[in-house]
Amino acid sequence: MSERVAVRKTYKLFIGGKFPRSESGRSYLVQSSNVSLASRKDARDAVVAARAAVKGWAGATAYNRGQILYRAAEMLEGRREQFVALGIPGDEVDAAVDRWVWYAGWADKLAQVYGGANPVAGPYFNISAPEPTGVVAVVAPERPALLGLVSVIAPAIVTGNTVVVAASASEPLAAVTLAEVLATSDLPGGVVNILTGAITETAPTLAAHMDVNAIDLTGVTDASLATELEVKAAENLKRVLRPAPTDHDWSTDPGVTRMTALLETKTVWHPKGV
Amino acid sequence: MFEYAPAPESRSVVDLKPSYGLFIDGAFVDPTDGGSFKSINPASEEVLAEIAEAGAQDVERAVRAARKAYDKVWGPMPGRDRAKYLFRIARLIQERSRELAVLESMDNGKPIRESRDVDLPLVAAHFFYYAGWADKLEHAGFGPNPRPIGVAAQVIPWNFPLLMLAWKIAPALAAGNTVVLKPAETTPLTALLFAEICQQADLPAGVVNIVTGAGDTGRSLVEHPGVDKVAFTGSTEVGRAIARSVAGTRKKLTLELGGKAANIVFDDAPIDQAVEGIVNGIFFNQGHVCCAGSRLLVQENVADRVLESLKRRMAQLRVGDPLDKNTDVGAINSAAQLERIRELSDAGSAEGAERWSPPCELPDRGFWFAPTIFTGVTQAHRIAREEIFGPVLSVLTFRTPAEAVEKANNTPYGLSAGIWTDKGSRILWMADRLRAGVVWANTFNKFDPTSPFGGYKESGYGREGGRHGLEGYLNV
Numbered sequence: 001m002s003e004r005v006a007v008r009k010t011y012k013l014f015i016g017g018k019f020p021r022s023e024s025g026r027s028y029l030v031q032s033s034n035v036s037l038a039s040r041k042d043a044r045d046a047v048v049a050a051r052a053a054v055k056g057w058a059g060a061t062a063y064n065r066g067q068i069l070y071r072a073a074e075m076l077e078g079r080r081e082q083f084v085a086l087g088i089p090g091d092e093v094d095a096a097v098d099r100w101v102w103y104a105g106w107a108d109k110l111a112q113v114y115g116g117a118n119p120v121a122g123p124y125f126n127i128s129a130p131e132p133t134g135v136v137a138v139v140a141p142e143r144p145a146l147l148g149l150v151s152v153i154a155p156a157i158v159t160g161n162t163v164v165v166a167a168s169a170s171e172p173l174a175a176v177t178l179a180e181v182l183a184t185s186d187l188p189g190g191v192v193n194i195l196t197g198a199i200t201e202t203a204p205t206l207a208a209h210m211d212v213n214a215i216d217l218t219g220v221t222d223a224s225l226a227t228e229l230e231v232k233a234a235e236n237l238k239r240v241l242r243p244a245p246t247d248h249d250w251s252t253d254p255g256v257t258r259m260t261a262l263l264e265t266k267t268v269w270h271p272k273g274v
Numbered sequence: 275m276f277e278y279a280p281a282p283e284s285r286s287v288v289d290l291k292p293s294y295g296l297f298i299d300g301a302f303v304d305p306t307d308g309g310s311f312k313s314i315n316p317a318s319e320e321v322l323a324e325i326a327e328a329g330a331q332d333v334e335r336a337v338r339a340a341r342k343a344y345d346k347v348w349g350p351m352p353g354r355d356r357a358k359y360l361f362r363i364a365r366l367i368q369e370r371s372r373e374l375a376v377l378e379s380m381d382n383g384k385p386i387r388e389s390r391d392v393d394l395p396l397v398a399a400h401f402f403y404y405a406g407w408a409d410k411l412e413h414a415g416f417g418p419n420p421r422p423i424g425v426a427a428q429v430i431p432w433n434f435p436l437l438m439l440a441w442k443i444a445p446a447l448a449a450g451n452t453v454v455l456k457p458a459e460t461t462p463l464t465a466l467l468f469a470e471i472c473q474q475a476d477l478p479a480g481v482v483n484i485v486t487g488a489g490d491t492g493r494s495l496v497e498h499p500g501v502d503k504v505a506f507t508g509s510t511e512v513g514r515a516i517a518r519s520v521a522g523t524r525k526k527l528t529l530e531l532g533g534k535a536a537n538i539v540f541d542d543a544p545i546d547q548a549v550e551g552i553v554n555g556i557f558f559n560q561g562h563v564c565c566a567g568s569r570l571l572v573q574e575n576v577a578d579r580v581l582e583s584l585k586r587r588m589a590q591l592r593v594g595d596p597l598d599k600n601t602d603v604g605a606i607n608s609a610a611q612l613e614r615i616r617e618l619s620d621a622g623s624a625e626g627a628e629r630w631s632p633p634c635e636l637p638d639r640g641f642w643f644a645p646t647i648f649t650g651v652t653q654a655h656r657i658a659r660e661e662i663f664g665p666v667l668s669v670l671t672f673r674t675p676a677e678a679v680e681k682a683n684n685t686p687y688g689l690s691a692g693i694w695t696d697k698g699s700r701i702l703w704m705a706d707r708l709r710a711g712v713v714w715a716n717t718f719n720k721f722d723p724t725s726p727f728g729g730y731k732e733s734g735y736g737r738e739g740g741r742h743g744l745e746g747y748l749n750v
Contacts, residue, residue, distance in 0.1 A: 113415065118740055120722035126625035128726045128740065213731070227522030236686070237510070237529065237732045252582065255417070257750060264730050265737050268705045270715040 006074060007107055011172070013196060014179035016049030018188020020208035030084070033151070034171050038197035043164065045207040048195040050135045050162040051211055053190030058132045066107030069158055072185035073100040076150075079181055086173045088146045094152040095251055101241045102156035106259060108158060114260055117202035123272040128203060130263040133239055134162035137206035139199055139229075141219040145171035147250045155258035157191055164193045164212070165202055168219070172196040201224065207232035214239035214262050221246055275590060283386045287373045293324035294462070296332055296486060297469035299339035300479025307331040308487060313462055314730040316383035316667055317596050317605040325462050328485035333454070336483040340425040340452040341500055343480030347450050347513040349422065353409030360447060362404030362475040362625050367398040370471065379438055379596040380465040383605030383641070384559050396721055397440040400739075403723035404444035405713055407744060411449065411541060414741055417749040420451030423526055423749050424502030429492045429516075431508045432458035432607050433562040433663075437464050438507050441738045443482060444723075449747035451503065451607045452481045459488040471705040493519075505746065507564075510661075510687070510732050528746040530728055531688030532563065535710065536682035537567030537718060539551025540675075541576045543694035547716065550581045552667070555692060557591060557603055557645050557717040557748055561665040562611070564733075565690035565717055570647075571678050573668040574671040581649065581669065588645050589632040603665060606641040615643050615664035622648045622657035627668070653684055659739070675700060679707045688730030692718045711737070 013036045016206050021027075022184040024039035037040075040236045048247030057065070083093045115129035126236040136156045141148035147167045156163045180196045195202050199220065207215050207229040215233050233240050241261050277599055293310070295302040307329030312321045319677045328336070348356065367374065374397075375389040382389070411420050426446045430438035435457055438442050446453050457465035465484050472482050487511075496504045497519050503526045506516050510531040520527050529538040539548045555567025572580050594603035606612040623629050627648040636642040643664055658668045672678040682691055693709040694699055701715045711729045714720060721727065726737035736746045 059567075083523070116741070118722065118724040118726070119724050122720070122722070124717070124720065124722075125330065126722070128742065133730075176724075180494075223522065230521035231518045233520065234514050237514060237517060237531070237734060239735050255710050262747075264711065265725050265726050265742055266705070266711060266713060267716055268713045268719050269725070270701065271717050 002026065009033070011176045011196070013038055014050070014176070014183070014192070014194040015041060015046045016193065017150060017183060019179070022197070025122050030172055031172070033189065035044050035176070035196050037114045038195035042203060043202040044209065046126050046195060047165040047195050047206070047211055047233055049190040050164050053188055054134055054160045056188055057162055057191045060147070060179065062108035062111070062161070065158060065160065066104050067188050069104035069107060069154065071174055072182055072187060073097055073104060073180045075185050076100060077179065082177055083085055083146055083174060086177065087253065088174055092144050092147045096147045099147065099150050099254070100154050103158045106256070110256065112258060113223070113256070115265070116265070118267070119153045125270045125272055128267045130159065130260070131266050133262050133264050134161060134216045135211060136216060136262055137153070137209070138165045138175040138216040139203050139219040140167050140175070141244065141250070142168045142221065144250055146173040146178065148219070151250055151254060152258070153192060155254070156216065156262050159263055161260055161262055162191045164195065164206060166206070166219070167194050167196050167200050169197065169199055170175055186271050203229055204232060208235060210236050212238060214241070216241040216262070218244045219248050225242045275592070278600045280595070280596060283376055283597045283599060285375070285376060285380065285597065288377045288380065290323055294486070295326045296334070296336070296380070296465045296489060297466065297484040298330050298647065299483065300473065301705035303334050305329060306335070308491070310394060311459060311488070313381055314459065315380050316460075316607050317637070319639050320461055322463060324587045325486045327487040327493045330494045331493065333498055336454045336485050337425060337498050337500040340454050340483050344424055344452040347478040347568060348447070348481045349450055349642065353450070356447060356450065357405045357408035359360035359475060359477050360408060360444065362397050363471060364401035364405060366471045366474055367394070367401060368387060373400065374436060374467060375599065376715070377467060378464050379604070380462045382432065382693055382701065383433055383607050385594050385601040385604045385651040386599055387601065388559060393437045394721070397436050397574060400440040400723040401444045404448035407539060408448040411596070411744065412496055414744050416745065416748050419551050420750055423747060425500060426451045426453045426499060426503040426505060426747065427495045427498065428453055428455040428505045429496060429508065430455065430457055433559060433564070433683060435461040436464040438467065439468060441507070442505055445738070446505075446581070446632065446747045447481065450593055451747050454483045454485060454495060454501070456492050457485060459486070462486040495709040496520070506530070511705050516524045526746065529734035530736070530738060530740075531732065531734040532687055533564045533566065533729065533733050534569060534659065534661055534685045535565055535567045535688045535690040535692065536569045537692035538571045538678050538682060538704070539573060539576070539580055539696070540700065541573040542696045544577070544696065545580060545583055546696040549587050550582065550693060551692060551716070551718045552584055553591070554665040557665050558644070558719050560603055560606055561606060562663055563719065565712060567692050568667060569658060570667055570669045571672050571681055572669065574673050579669050585630065585632065586648070588647070591632070591645050593634050593642065594637060603645060604645050606664065609625050609641055611663065612641040612643060615666060618660060618662050619646060619666055622651070622655060625655045625657075627651045627655055627657060653681060675704060677706065683709045686732040690714065691731035708710040
């Protein structure tokens with residue numbers, strides 16, 4: 001009997017819960033696989049999908065978001081060997097699962113930690129609570145390909161934002177496999193959208209897009225590109241997370257700042273009286 | 275209207291000097307490379323004082339003084355001592371509050387009733403509030419050892435000159451930063467009196483520096499490489515330019531920009547209260563308020579009743595001498611602003627909206643604009659989209675709560691919103707859906723130092739006030 005011929009995987013984009021090829025029909029070769037080379041049009045399509053998902057995701061209860069994110073961690077754990085097969089160290093996969101679970105638990109806690117009652121000098125009920133800013137564009141770190149990616153996606157979506165992520169250009173396979181995890185986790189389509197390809201092609205479109213509320217430049221290593229993106233982002237006053245130092249240690253305690261940077265604080269007043 | 279005898283507040287409490295220098299490193303100094311300009315009283319066009327205009331070298335001196343004070347004095351100082359200086363400043367403001375209120379009304383044109391009863395109490399309260407934070411920062415929720423950022427460049431507008439100064443300086447100093455502040459060119463005087471208060475408080479030299487001037491001075495300041503933090507309150511257009519200018523630097527930026535707030539009145543709202551809220555929302559401070567309720571959204575079935583009542587109330591507004599204690603609406607802050615309000619109002623008429631003002635006698639000298647409403651406004655009209663920053667209200671109608679939300683959010687701004695209804699669950703439903711940083715339900719234009727303030731979308735980012743207000747001045 002001849003040896004069984006394997007069924008290979010096609011690595012595609014992840015937009016609106018579906019796995020389309022790039023509308024441009026282009027791909028590039030990574031680890032012997034053809035990976036979709038996302039175009040500016042793909043980036044715009046991803047923003048449309050992300051915007052459409054905001055209402056349902058931001059409007060879901062915090063408990064529900066936490067449940068779905070925990071489910072994603074279960075799926076991630078189940079695919080451990082696939083990530084290892086792609087060359088992701090086992091320790092990194094474990095850390096990514098743990099990070100995801102850590103953020104999942106924040107869903108129904110952050111509003112208490114970051115919001116609160118304000119003791120105003122008058123007969124008023126006054127309360128401040130965080131809300132998601134909306135659609136967030138994210139340039140993921142080049143590496144670690146999985147832990148870095150999880151560490152930028154989870155804090156953005158756990159609070160109710162939706163994201164368009166430009167994945168690591170040099171190591172995109174883990175990102176596509178993560179998309180498969182998310183697609184089987186009850187995460188509504190469009191909450192996470194993942195583009196593979198050249199940052200220089202997709203990021204400027206995302207930075208200039210008028211329907212994107214915030215941009216996370218964490219993975220941008222070229223200082224002049226980072227400046228160009230920040231300038232573009234100013235057009236509609238996007239919230240900007242500046243690039244992380246290239247030697248950033250992704251295994252350390254992330255704290256809450258990646259979540260709070262992508263939140264708006266809303267303060268509501270009402271008079272007290274009879 | 276019922277006639278009142280004039281009740282002017284005395285100007286004698288204010289001791290104006292003919293000219294003022296820059297406040298750098300604890301002393302008033304002449305500019306080295308700048309010129310000078312005049313600050314006038316917008317209610318009379320009388321020149322109040324000659325003001326130094328800081329050039330790039332003056333800004334350099336001020337930033338260097340702030341850096342030195344940060345490194346040598348203010349940074350190393352224990353929080354409990356920073357607190358005591360801020361408490362001192364708060365007390366001095368209370369002690370000199372009438373002088374500051376009268377000067378504010380003279381330089382800005384706002385009614386003394388507002389500068390005395392709103393601005394000044396809030397200014398003092400703001401310093402008191404943040405004074406108490408200075409030695410408690412490790413409990414503020416930003417980690418065990420939150421650090422200041424360094425030198426803060428702060429640029430503030432002319433609508434609430436001293437209050438915006440307090441919103442900027444109090445949290446910055448409490449967190450351990452030093453500041454260089456540029457007041458608006460039409461309203462520099464209370465900031466300069468505040469500089470005297472810093473001297474009176476024996477605040478260490480260089481902790482607070484005040485550079486007066488216009489846009490060029492502001493640009494030199496925010497673009498100065500020695501600045502670690504930029505805080506700006508003003509127009510969205512300038513905010514955008516500042517966001518571009520700090521791109522690629524490590525400067526931390528907070529922006530509090532324009533607004534086009536919807537004030538939403540449902541058919542079950544108590545109409546008289548709602549009308550008071552509408553009037554307060556748009557005619558408070560001549561409408562020179564970034565969070566002004568400049569779009570009235572009224573439910574269609576009560577629109578006629580609300581408008582009739584609103585017009586009756588507007589006919590009672592007293593427009594005139596800002597120093598008269600009976601005055602409700604004072605002077606427009608500058609000729610340039612008056613021109614902008616006129617231009618946009620004319621566009622409202624030209625685009626087909628119906629304009630109405632109560633009969634109202636305006637003084638001959640100074641800059642004045644009668645309280646005005648436009649009815650028959652559509653969402654496409656410029657007066658429904660652009661910030662007018664004047665006493666001009668656009669009235670639109672809606673039928674369902676969902677339509678009200680849709681219209682309220684149909685703007686690139688997102689600073690504030692108002693809801694008037696007797697139904698609690700509707701308030702909370704609406705408040706969840708309005709994309710605005712401050713939502714006033716059955717009230718409007720309320721401010722408090724403990725209450726975070728700031729915008730969504732193109733109204734800027736960061737919050738001022740409350741625990742949240744510290745974040746922009748800490749290295750977190």
